[in-house]
Amino acid sequence: MNKSKTAMGLMTLTLMASLFAGCSSNNNANNEPAATTGNAGTSTEATTAPTDAAKDIKGDITVITQRTDIVDTVFKDYAAKFNEKYPDVKVNFEALATYEDQIKIRMSTKDYGDVLLLPTSVAIKDLPDFFEPLGKISDLEQQYTGLEERTVDGISYGIPITVNFSGVIYNKQVFKDAGITEVPRTIDQFMAALQSIKDKTKAVPLYTNYAAGWTLTQWEADLATVAGDRDYVNIGQVASDDNFVKGQPHYDLYKVLFDAAQKGLIEEDPTTTDWESSKADLANGKIGTMMLGSWAIGQIKGLATNPDDIGFMPFPTNASKILVPLSDDYNLGVSIHSKNKEAARAWVDWFINESGYPTTEGGGMSPVKGAELPEILKQFDGTDVTFDTLAPAKAGEEGWVDAIDKEAEIGLWQPDFKKVIIEAAIGNRKESYDDIMRDLNDKWKAARAKITAQ
Amino acid sequence: MFKLSDMSYKNQRILIILLFSLVPIVLLFTFAYLPVIKMFQYSFTNWNGLSKTMEYVGFDNYKTIFTKPEYFAVFKVSLYYFFATFVQMGLALYFATILSFNVRMKNLFKGILFFPTLLNGVAIGFIFLFFFKPDGTLDTILQMIGLESLQQKWLLNPKLINISLAGASLWRYMGMNFIIFLGAISSIGKDIYEASDIDGANRWHQFRHIILPSIRRILQLNLILAVSGAIGVFEIPYVMTGGSNGSGTFVIQTVDLAFKYSKLGLASAMAVVLLGIVLIVTVLQRVLIKEEA
Numbered sequence: 105m106n107k108s109k110t111a112m113g114l115m116t117l118t119l120m121a122s123l124f125a126g127c128s129s130n131n132n133a134n135n136e137p138a139a140t141t142g143n144a145g146t147s148t149e150a151t152t153a154p155t156d157a158a159k160d161i162k163g164d165i166t167v168i169t170q171r172t173d174i175v176d177t178v179f180k181d182y183a184a185k186f187n188e189k190y191p192d193v194k195v196n197f198e199a200l201a202t203y204e205d206q207i208k209i210r211m212s213t214k215d216y217g218d219v220l221l222l223p224t225s226v227a228i229k230d231l232p233d234f235f236e237p238l239g240k241i242s243d244l245e246q247q248y249t250g251l252e253e254r255t256v257d258g259i260s261y262g263i264p265i266t267v268n269f270s271g272v273i274y275n276k277q278v279f280k281d282a283g284i285t286e287v288p289r290t291i292d293q294f295m296a297a298l299q300s301i302k303d304k305t306k307a308v309p310l311y312t313n314y315a316a317g318w319t320l321t322q323w324e325a326d327l328a329t330v331a332g333d334r335d336y337v338n339i340g341q342v343a344s345d346d347n348f349v350k351g352q353p354h355y356d357l358y359k360v361l362f363d364a365a366q367k368g369l370i371e372e373d374p375t376t377t378d379w380e381s382s383k384a385d386l387a388n389g390k391i392g393t394m395m396l397g398s399w400a401i402g403q404i405k406g407l408a409t410n411p412d413d414i415g416f417m418p419f420p421t422n423a424s425k426i427l428v429p430l431s432d433d434y435n436l437g438v439s440i441h442s443k444n445k446e447a448a449r450a451w452v453d454w455f456i457n458e459s460g461y462p463t464t465e466g467g468g469m470s471p472v473k474g475a476e477l478p479e480i481l482k483q484f485d486g487t488d489v490t491f492d493t494l495a496p497a498k499a500g501e502e503g504w505v506d507a508i509d510k511e512a513e514i515g516l517w518q519p520d521f522k523k524v525i526i527e528a529a530i531g532n533r534k535e536s537y538d539d540i541m542r543d544l545n546d547k548w549k550a551a552r553a554k555i556t557a558q
Numbered sequence: 559m560f561k562l563s564d565m566s567y568k569n570q571r572i573l574i575i576l577l578f579s580l581v582p583i584v585l586l587f588t589f590a591y592l593p594v595i596k597m598f599q600y601s602f603t604n605w606n607g608l609s610k611t612m613e614y615v616g617f618d619n620y621k622t623i624f625t626k627p628e629y630f631a632v633f634k635v636s637l638y639y640f641f642a643t644f645v646q647m648g649l650a651l652y653f654a655t656i657l658s659f660n661v662r663m664k665n666l667f668k669g670i671l672f673f674p675t676l677l678n679g680v681a682i683g684f685i686f687l688f689f690f691k692p693d694g695t696l697d698t699i700l701q702m703i704g705l706e707s708l709q710q711k712w713l714l715n716p717k718l719i720n721i722s723l724a725g726a727s728l729w730r731y732m733g734m735n736f737i738i739f740l741g742a743i744s745s746i747g748k749d750i751y752e753a754s755d756i757d758g759a760n761r762w763h764q765f766r767h768i769i770l771p772s773i774r775r776i777l778q779l780n781l782i783l784a785v786s787g788a789i790g791v792f793e794i795p796y797v798m799t800g801g802s803n804g805s806g807t808f809v810i811q812t813v814d815l816a817f818k819y820s821k822l823g824l825a826s827a828m829a830v831v832l833l834g835i836v837l838i839v840t841v842l843q844r845v846l847i848k849e850e851a
Contacts, residue, residue, distance in 0.1 A: 205817070211608060225820060230609050317800050375713040375803055376691045510606075510819045518818050523802040532716040532803060 162192040163444030165218040165451060170203035170434065174465060182459050186451065193447040218442040219451050221434035222254055222262040224517075228503035235261040236438040236445055238452070248456070248471045250432045252496030262435025263456050266466025268397040269428045269481070269491060270325035271418045273404060278307045278392045279415075287417045291360060294420035298369045301392040310364045311382050311391040314374035314526055317519035322395050323357060324516050325431060328494055330357045332423020338497040342504045345552060348545035355541055356422065358525055362537045365529030374526055383407055387414065395419070399433065401480060402467040416480050418489055426489045433466060504555060512551030514544055594833075601827035606820040619827035629828065635720055635795075635807050639788040642724035646732050647780060654739035655765055668740070675733035683797025686726040687713075690798075716804050723805055727794045731787070735780050742773040778847050785843065786836045808832060 169175055175197050183195040198217060200206045207223050210216040211234055222235065237259045238244065241251050244260050254262040272294075279287075282301040288294040298309035313319035328337050331353035341347055348354045364370055371377055383400070385391045387408035394400075398416070405411040418428045436455060438448040455461060462470040469478060481491070497504060509516045524540055527533045535543075562570060601619055605612035623629050653671055657664055674682065689695040690712035697709045712722040746768060754764055770777075792809040795801055801810035809832070816825035 208608060208817075225817075226608055227606060227820070230606075233610050314802075315799075317802070373692050373711050373714050375711070375719075375799065376687065376694075510821070513815070513819050513821075515818060519800075520802075520814075520818075527716075527803055530714075532714070 161190055161446045161450050163447040164194045164196065165442070165444050165447045166196045166198055167451060168198045168200060168207065168217040168220040170200060170221060171465070172199040172201050175199035178465060182455070182461070185459070186454050189454065190447070190450055193444075193450065195451065214441040216439055216441070218439055218444060218448040219436065219455075220439060221265065222437050224434070228254065228256060228506065231256055231261045231437075232259070234440055236440050236442065236449075237261060238263065238437065238449070247473060249473055250430065250471050250493055252493070253432045254435045254437075255496075256502065262437040263452060264432035264434070264462075264471045265436050265456070266399070266433045266462040266468035267430045267471050267493075268325075268399055268433050268468040269416075269430050270322065270397045271329065271395075271416055271428055272393050272420075273386065273396050273400060274393040274415050274417060275307070275386055275389050275391065275413050276415045277389050277410070277413045278305055281305045281307075281389075282392070287415075288420055289426070290422055291356065291420045294360065295363060295367075295369075298364055298392065299367070302369055305392070307390055307392045308371045308385075309369040309392045311377070311386065311394050312361070312365070312370050312374055312526060313377050313379055313382055313394070314371075314523060315377040316379040317523070319379060319394075319396070320519040320522035321517045322397060323361060323522060325397060325429065326395065326419035327353055327357055328429035329419040329427055330421050330423065332421055332425050332427055334427060334429070334492050335495045337429075337494050338505060339495055339501075342497065342501055342508070342552075342556075345549045346545065347548045348541040350538070350541075354544075357419075358522070358541075359537065360420070361522065362525050362529045365526045370526070374530070389413070397468075398478070398480075399467045428484075428489060428491045430469065430491055430493045432471075433468060508548065508551045508555045511555055512547035514547055514551075597826045597829055600823055601830050603823045605822045607816060607822035608820075612823070615823065619824045620831070622824060623827055623831055629811065632806050632808050632811055633789075635805060636788050636791060638720040638724045639727060639791045640785065642728045643781075643784040643788050646728045647735055647777075647784060649728075650732050650735035650780075651739055651777075654736050654743055655769060658740060658743040658769075659761070668737075671736050672733040674730050675737070677730075679730065679793035680797050682726065682730050683794055686722075686729075686794070687798050689726075690722055713799060713803065719799070719803050719805050723795050723798060726798070727791065730794065731784075735784070738776060738780060739773065742776040743769055746772045778843075782840055782843050785839055789836055789839065790832065 167179075169179065171179070179197050183197070186195060187193065203221065204223055204225060207216060207220065208225060211223070211226070216234075222231065226234065231254060239260060241255045241258055241260045244251055244263075248263055250264045250267050251260045251262075253264075254260065278301060279297070282297070282304045284297045284300060288297045301307055301309040328334060331337070331340070333340065336353060344352075346352060365374075382391060382394065383404050384407045386394055387404050401414060401416060405414050408414055418426050436452050438445055438452060442448045456470075457472055462468060462472075463475075463478060467478075469475060477485075477491075484491075496502075505516070515521060521540065521544060524533065524535075525537065528535050528537065528540060562573075565573070600612075602614055602616060603612040604615050604618075653667075657668055657671075661667070677685075691697075692711055696712065700706060700708050710718060713719050750768055751764060754768060759767070790809055791807045792813075795805045795807055796810050796813070799805045801807065801814070808828070812825045812828045812832070815821045815828065
């Protein structure tokens with residue numbers, strides 16, 4: 105009896121011990137990065153006396169990136185170069201495959217790295233809760249473009265890692281084979297070009313990438329081109345109850361998609377498209393055009409046997425002036441919970457200004473003012489094509505487009521209604537294009553009333 | 559000093575029982591009850607999933623769900639999966655019965671039938687995406703056996719898409735039903751079959767009068783699981799089509815609301831409604847089946 109009691113007692117003890125052991129080892133694992141960060145900061149103090157401000161900055165920082173493809177190669181080189189200037193900062197990288205989804209969940213904790221990209225799904229007004237202010241926009245503006253998108257009350261929380269321009273990426277050889285000599289400028293010319301690609305070549309005139317979904321959201325970036333007005337997106341749209349009515353930019357923009365789908369100018373079966381192979385198909389002349397951003401050009405050229413075949417043109421428009429909107433890629437910011445904010449800030453500045461990422465890996469334009477235009481845009485020098493950023497929202501109306509969009513469940517930057525348009529165009533749905541637009545407009549109107557009343 | 563042996567045997571027993579149950583209860587609470595409690599809490603707010611602030615909006619979210627018909631319209635899609643359920647159970651029962659008798663290469667077939675259950679749902683989604691592609695596996699097979707005329711755009715045609723997806727779902731979940739049936743059938747004593755053999759019963763008689771009555775309870779259980787499964791369909795349509803082209807289900811809609819439109823409050827309310835529906839259906843089934851038995 106006594107023996108069994110001790111045995112039981114032992115078992116209980118082991119159980120409890122293992123419980124606590126389990127907990128404590130977990131805690132250790134969690135605390136480790138934080139602890140080492142602190143240590144590294146102090147242990148390097150004894151090294152050579154710092155000569156300038158850069159050398160004063162010390163510590164470990166974790167940089168979270170969406171570029172799983174180059175995190176172990178290019179980013180390692182960046183870190184090495186960064187260390188030449190800031191020898192006492194240790195940079196660790198973490199790459200997330202589905203960046204937006206994963207970082208959002210991590211941001212509900214305090215552990216989301218030191219330097220990270222500002223998720224686009226975070227409401228603009230909530231940014232100050234998560235990110236360190238980088239400075240007043242009035243000061244930073246002297247140095248960078250594209251800051252407006254992530255600015256709250258005059259304070260900027262992020263700097264764009266690259267500035268994209270959006271439009272049509274096309275295969276010049278396909279255009280030549282179809283007998284198109286001049287790059288189409290208006291919507292009618294563009295539709296005619298698509299038709300002749302269908303008639304004269306074997307290529308798919310316009311590849312929608314319906315199945316991937318997110319690729320359809322690239323259309324929305326061309327809204328400013330259709331409007332021909334840099335004020336439209338953030339100011340004009342918010343001020344209007346008739347956002348999707350005939351004659352408005354949104355109506356014209358998606359009419360291109362609808363008409364192309366209805367006339368059979370898109371891929372045969374949109375439901376089974378494949379983004380990865382579509383890039384190669386465009387590169388090698390099996391696809392005529394795709395609506396994408398500048399970030400895709402490098403990827404597609406990389407797959408082409410003749411990279412010079414890949415061209416960029418502005419989205420067709422009936423507006424008098426052709427405006428190619430420049431818009432932010434992800435913005436880079438510093439976590440409010442970072443323990444080495446100085447080092448983190450140093451990385452942000454270095455990455456934007458000196459790493460070369462914005463133009464090389466980012467594939468767009470540098471957000472640094474006065475930076476040179478990328479090679480592919482040189483052709484537009486001296487034409488009536490202008491490149492410009494979108495005008496920021498009026499004071500007090502920041503983030504309204506986003507707020508109305510979410511309230512209405514329209515999804516300007518979601519694939520849903522674009523998919524509906526394609527489905528309707530190929531006859532899978534009963535709605536006409538006007539029905540879809542009317543429905544969207546009703547939603548917009550109701551949500552706008554609600555948001556503007558607040 | 560505190561010694562366990564100083565306590566009475568009864569108290570020791572209580573202490574140990576408590577300590578041992580602590581672990582599962584803590585796990586159960588943290589990963590099952592706490593999220594549900596939170597979900598109920600969120601369903602009364604307009605939280606966007608990340609903000610530090612959330613406003614209590616009372617029953618507004620529920621009002622929205624019950625006044626807008628489009629939130630419930632998607633349940634029509636569940637009907638396809640509901641009907642597929644019966645085919646699935648029929649096939650599972652059929653295979654389970656056959657394989658419970660002496661068949662050549664019995665274990666191989668068992669393995670083949672159970673295999674899909676082991677695969678990850680996302681992988682299955684991708685496999686079937688390829689399967690249904692134009693000139694994909696299905697079309698190739700049809701061509702091989704001379705049925706080119708049946709070739710279709712399986713995911714493009716709005717009349718076929720849900721049937722195609724329900725078919726994939728059937729393939730995925732049949733193994734589970736099958737293995738449960740097989741287990742139940744194996745628990746029937748060999749002597750009963752022998753006795754029926756002597757009485758001159760054939761296989762059909764044995765199935766009708768021995769197997770079916772013996773596994774009745776399991777049949778009911780599988781039915782309940784299958785029906786609540788049909789209401790909560792998610793992964794196959796989500797991976798394969800993302801709910802487009804009329805294949806969206808209630809759960810896909812909930813996920814979209816929460817993560818595309820940052821309406822976590824409303825999505826939580828929808829999850830609560832779904833939970834309610836599943837509970838009602840389950841209770842209803844139990845009551846109806848009990849009366850019958």
